[in-house]
Amino acid sequence: MVASSVLGFPRIGGNREVKKAVEAYWAGKISADELTKVAADVKKTSWASVKAHGVDYIPSGDFSLYDHVLDHSAAFNVIPKRYVGLELSALDVYFAMGRGRQTENVDVPASEMKKWFDSNYHFVVPELSEETEFKLNFNKAVEEFNEAKAAGILTRPVVLGPISYLVLSKAAKDAKPDFQPISLLPRLIPVYKQLLSDLKSAGAEWVQVDEPVLVLDSAAALDKQFTAAYSDLVTIAPKIMLTTYFGRLDSNIAFVSKLPVAGLHIDLDRAPAQLVEVVEALKPTEMVVSLGVVSGRNIWKTDIAAAIKLGQTAIEALGQERVVVATSSSLLHTPVTLASEKKLTAEQKDWFAFALEKAEEVAVIAAVLSGSQDAKVTAALEKNGQSIAKRRRFESTSDDAVRKRVASITPEMLHRKSPFATRQEAQQKHLNLPKFPTTTIGSFPQTKEIRAARAKFTKGQLTQEEYEDFIKKEIDLVVKFQEEVGLDLLVHGEPERNDMVQYFGELLEGFVFTQNGWVQSYGSRYVRPPIIVSDVSRPVPMTVKWSAYAQSVTGKPMKGMLTGPVTILNWSFPRADVTRELQSKQLALALRDEVIDLEKAGIHAIQVDEPAIREGLPLRRVDWDGYLKWAVDSFKLATAGVSDTLQTHSHFCYSDFDDIFPSIQRLDADVISIEASKSDMKLLHTFKQYGYSNQIGPGVYDIHSPRVPPRPEIEERLKAMLAILPSSLIFVNPDCGLKTRGWKETEASLVNLVSAAKWARENYA
Numbered sequence: 001m002v003a004s005s006v007l008g009f010p011r012i013g014g015n016r017e018v019k020k021a022v023e024a025y026w027a028g029k030i031s032a033d034e035l036t037k038v039a040a041d042v043k044k045t046s047w048a049s050v051k052a053h054g055v056d057y058i059p060s061g062d063f064s065l066y067d068h069v070l071d072h073s074a075a076f077n078v079i080p081k082r083y084v085g086l087e088l089s090a091l092d093v094y095f096a097m098g099r100g101r102q103t104e105n106v107d108v109p110a111s112e113m114k115k116w117f118d119s120n121y122h123f124v125v126p127e128l129s130e131e132t133e134f135k136l137n138f139n140k141a142v143e144e145f146n147e148a149k150a151a152g153i154l155t156r157p158v159v160l161g162p163i164s165y166l167v168l169s170k171a172a173k174d175a176k177p178d179f180q181p182i183s184l185l186p187r188l189i190p191v192y193k194q195l196l197s198d199l200k201s202a203g204a205e206w207v208q209v210d211e212p213v214l215v216l217d218s219a220a221a222l223d224k225q226f227t228a229a230y231s232d233l234v235t236i237a238p239k240i241m242l243t244t245y246f247g248r249l250d251s252n253i254a255f256v257s258k259l260p261v262a263g264l265h266i267d268l269d270r271a272p273a274q275l276v277e278v279v280e281a282l283k284p285t286e287m288v289v290s291l292g293v294v295s296g297r298n299i300w301k302t303d304i305a306a307a308i309k310l311g312q313t314a315i316e317a318l319g320q321e322r323v324v325v326a327t328s329s330s331l332l333h334t335p336v337t338l339a340s341e342k343k344l345t346a347e348q349k350d351w352f353a354f355a356l357e358k359a360e361e362v363a364v365i366a367a368v369l370s371g372s373q374d375a376k377v378t379a380a381l382e383k384n385g386q387s388i389a390k391r392r393r394f395e396s397t398s399d400d401a402v403r404k405r406v407a408s409i410t411p412e413m414l415h416r417k418s419p420f421a422t423r424q425e426a427q428q429k430h431l432n433l434p435k436f437p438t439t440t441i442g443s444f445p446q447t448k449e450i451r452a453a454r455a456k457f458t459k460g461q462l463t464q465e466e467y468e469d470f471i472k473k474e475i476d477l478v479v480k481f482q483e484e485v486g487l488d489l490l491v492h493g494e495p496e497r498n499d500m501v502q503y504f505g506e507l508l509e510g511f512v513f514t515q516n517g518w519v520q521s522y523g524s525r526y527v528r529p530p531i532i533v534s535d536v537s538r539p540v541p542m543t544v545k546w547s548a549y550a551q552s553v554t555g556k557p558m559k560g561m562l563t564g565p566v567t568i569l570n571w572s573f574p575r576a577d578v579t580r581e582l583q584s585k586q587l588a589l590a591l592r593d594e595v596i597d598l599e600k601a602g603i604h605a606i607q608v609d610e611p612a613i614r615e616g617l618p619l620r621r622v623d624w625d626g627y628l629k630w631a632v633d634s635f636k637l638a639t640a641g642v643s644d645t646l647q648t649h650s651h652f653c654y655s656d657f658d659d660i661f662p663s664i665q666r667l668d669a670d671v672i673s674i675e676a677s678k679s680d681m682k683l684l685h686t687f688k689q690y691g692y693s694n695q696i697g698p699g700v701y702d703i704h705s706p707r708v709p710p711r712p713e714i715e716e717r718l719k720a721m722l723a724i725l726p727s728s729l730i731f732v733n734p735d736c737g738l739k740t741r742g743w744k745e746t747e748a749s750l751v752n753l754v755s756a757a758k759w760a761r762e763n764y765a
């Protein structure tokens with residue numbers, strides 16, 4: 001019998017119950033007990049429905065109220081000093097670590113967040129030092145295992161493995177300069193032993209231990225640590241399914257196949273070619289192989305016939321009993337169910353599978369591989385074949401005009417007319433910005449009123465004209481606000497945008513949208529990625545009306561605001577039938593037309609956001625150049641079609657800059673703004689090391705938290721920048737858009753920001 005498994009499930013709940021409850025708890029509207037109850041119901045529903053679809057290994061312990069890495073930190077007592085002794089409940093300390101906390105007596109910033117591998121999910125980075133004292137404060141894995149058991153469902157608990165936990169951690173500020181988190185492994189192992197032996201006593205037969213770092217180049221140097229850790233853990237743990245995802249093991253398979261674990265999970269969605277090598281390596285062992293054939297990262301219906309072929313290859317070598325069919329990764333990155341989509345056409349709906357439908361897919365594939373003659377299985381298999389055939393027919397139709405345009409892109413289209421120095425002079429004449437110009441990243445608070453108006457408009461309760469008047473009034477407010485606060489380069493505030501990707505997707509050809517396809521980005525923040533289904537083009541201008549209006553109501557320069565091609569691509573579910581490069585170039589051409597139209601409409605600064613360029617970077621270094629080439633070319637294609645007088649901006653919000661620094665320089669944007677506040681400005685050192693020739697605005701405060709940055713704190717950050725960068729290149733701005741913030745903290749924060757910039761002008765003339 002081939003077993004089936006799901007590696008993790010979305011946490012939001014079918015009706016966004018968890019998101020709503022967490023936010024209600026933060027707002028003081030419900031109690032901790034009420035929150036726990038909502039979470040318990042959602043978990044129970046997920047377990048029951050995965051089980052109902054016939055899945056053998058059902059995950060537990062993967063649920064989280066904020067982030068699963070943060071859950072481990074809280075459980076392991078990895079609580080930075082600033083969160084200790086605040087007289088808060090354990091739950092409030094947990095949330096304070098995730099999002100910061102600012103009340104009458106407490107003022108702590110959030111921890112740093114980083115993107116989870118190459119996804120748009122953010123995890124809270126653990127902070128470790130020589131002084132870290134690991135202990136098991138609570139055992140979430142056991143608690144949830146028992147919770148499921150009480151509901152009559154036997155689960156396979158999920159934990160993040162010790163090596164990945166340490167590799168994903170960073171050294172705390174007070175750690176010694178040469179401190180390496182991985183050096184704490186011997187001290188962390190006893191905690192894992194306790195965690196895992198408790199799980200075994202609770203009755204868990206298997207445990208899924210995630211070690212996603214095994215798909216990174218850096219894991220090659222950790223073979224000794226892996227061997228030591230797992231040789232120790234297997235002695236007391238349930239059977240361990242060592243789980244890798246998002247990439248390929250490559251040479252790491254050599255030591256992984258020698259680990260004493262009971263099973264190995266590999267991602268065959270991202271890296272199908274690794275199957276043969278892995279199976280060969282496992283042959284002489286007794287390990288079970290878990291085949292991640294159903295994508296945890298995309299929403300296309302699985303081609304079951306193709307998955308079966310992969311399964312058969314494994315079975316021929318290892319036998320049925322040693323093969324498990326699984327999702328490639330946790331389904332955290334996909335929406336809950338297609339069943340809640342009422343607006344997709346029947347044809348479109350037939351293309352996709354969301355989390356619940358994927359659970360069914362793994363069960364069907366496992367049943368077929370087990371030789372099931374069950375009529376339901378045969379029918380499901382046949383139906384899948386028909387769906388795939390229909391989709392292939394749709395995919396074979398393309399937009400010839402778009403394809404031709406991509407084919408005729410010339411090198412000249414990628415370059416601005418003059419070098420940066422010449423452009424800077426020309427731009428200054430138009431923009432007339434003071435030294436240390438202040439600006440924001442684009443969005444202003446998306447208030448209840450804005451969301452209500454948009455909802456009414458979507459439902460047809462507001463006419464086009466009424467809605468546009470409403471948006472114009474919002475723009476008036478935001479412009480007036482910025483003038484009053486004293487900002488220099490203004491924005492229109494993006495009130496017309498539901499989301500920075502969805503907004504463009506809706507105006508472009510080639511996308512479809514879900515009503516309920518929410519995917520977690522961080523904490524309680526969920527996005528609804530559009531789906532690219534065919535060739536992309538721009539039928540009409542998308543932002544010109546709003547930017548031109550905003551410019552018409554102020555004498556100060558107005559910055560146009562677009563989402564970049566690579567980000568639109570990376571934050572959508574992409575097509576799987578053509579390359580990402582082709583999709584990116586099509587998007588770039590559409591945006592190029594928009595940039596040119598904005599310039600014609602009298603806009604002198606345009607920001608093209610590329611916050612997702614880093615996360616799309618392949619996990620293996622050998623694959624980087626290929627990606628960076630087309631990613632940078634796409635940005636340039638979108639932005640280089642304008643005159644020297646137009647100031648291009650780009651924005652990035654992440655901190656691992658070192659890796660891609662030369663590519664950032666190659667974008668040749670006149671100004672970039674970057675996230676720098678939470679990572680203690682460490683990325684500025686990258687700039688110091690490499691030098692940077694164009695203008696740059698390192699974010700001076702963290703917008704992911706409602707906390708107001710006191711003015712001296714902003715000044716400190718400016719000082720840190722000035723130690724590294726010439727004052728003539730520095731812009732002053734928050735580290736990202738303000739859409740998730742309230743007006744109160746936005747105003748207080750920006751007042752401090754403007755006054756810190758004035759201070760800089762006075763002191764660094």
Ligand code: MET
Pocket residue numbers: 441442443500561609611651653736737738739
């Ligand atoms: C995640 S980056 C966000 C950039 C966008 N312009 C905004 O301000 O919201």
Ligand SMILES: [Zn+2]
Pocket residue numbers: 441611651652653735736737
């Ligand atoms: Zn951002």
